[in-house]
Amino acid sequence: MKLALKNFKEHFLFFMELVKRLPQLFVERREFLLQFADIGFRSLSTTITAGLFTGAILALQFHLQLKDFGAESLLGGLNTSGTIREVGPILIAFMLAGKVGAFTSAELGTMKVTDQIQAVRCLGLDPISFFVVPRFWAVALNAVLLLIFGLVVSVLGGMIAVWVTAGIHPSQYLLMIERFASGPSLVLAVSKSIVFGFLMGHICCANGYWTEGGTQGVGEAVKKTAVQSMVAIVLADFFVTHLVTLAFFIGGMV
């Protein structure tokens, strides 16, 4: 418990360092844009695959249940709501954490153990502003956009899956989406995408920057990033779901 609190404190302080250096993003805008384009391009195929199959799997499962009750007309709405509210954000975030998060941690970790970060420090530059700030924002903003894009793709995946396997026409599938996946579902999906994206960006950059002890240290940083990202995403999922639902409940929308 003490160790967990210490870890949390270190992460919080590092996050504050990143927030404090936000204006430096303008100075390092070229690096940010390069990282942003690179991460986005590299992660597109993962996002499309994850989105398509998340939507498809859930649609097939829902279809099995609903057809026994003759309620197949509800499939599009239920599947879209379930996917964008819960399964989609968490699964796509896991995949992105495994790909983008691990890569960024390994990159920063390697820079640390090969003295690139110390060398930049010795040249009078602030290594957090120079290396970490552009990567943090590039990963976080990319993850948010990719998650939202992945959720749109997941709707498409569900629609194609039931069209091909159960012959449910896309127009029928799309008909109920508006009724089931309206305001609260969209707010929940976007809120989760934002929180997961920033968590991923922060965790991978912090662990990469804190790497110690050669190549073994880089491996350790990547492992920490994977574990911490997944735990943080699950915990954040619970709290965001609870808070957004509560907000809509208070607002009288659910």
Added chain:
Amino acid sequence: MIRFQELRKSFGSKNILNGLDLEINTGEVFFILGRSGTGKSVALKHLVGLLKADSGKIWIDDEEISNYSEQAFYPIRRKCGLVFQLPALVDSRNHYENLVLGIRHLPIEEKKNKIEWALEAVGLEKLIPNLFDRFPPSISYGEQKRLALARTLLPNPEILLYDEPTTGLDPKSSVHIHKLIRGISLNEGKTSVVVSHDMRNALATADRLAVLDAGQVVDLGTPEQILASKVPMTAAFLEDLKA
């Protein structure tokens, strides 16, 4: 002038520097020799604030820097350029971007002139075609080391610190780098502090040398004095040389 006084540094239970006392004069080429783990690189890293001493004092030109904050070290790092054991070039940046890291604030024309001068100083000016647009992994290790040296020279530091600059290089390249160190020091009037294992090249390059053992200076002198030394650690080094 650089001065270490009673400098102590431990990592966990391991004492690395045990009261290091050493004075390096302005403008000289000074070599610090010793076996692995005797605290040579650790001492060097204290000069640019990469490590903080447990106790003791460090002066650079009458300025006591032992308790400086990270911010206070910025001007010191402009004064002291450190060449790392590894080339430490930023992999994700091309050579031009690596070279200008320490001189980003200068106008483009001035940057170009300075880079031309630095590349000439390290003997890279005409060696590699399209040098600027290429990335560090595309050139040899020796060339990366020379490029890293050029990058360190560009902000025009008064003191150059070299942390085992010839590690991983073939003997011919090692000789070349040592000549470069000597040449830069003489031509540009810079103080050079070199941490090394290489006694042969050190004797040929240094104005003075110090031999470290267990975090303390056990021998100190000019190459001639070191060659005649009876200190066991120095004698062991010289014995290796004969072998």
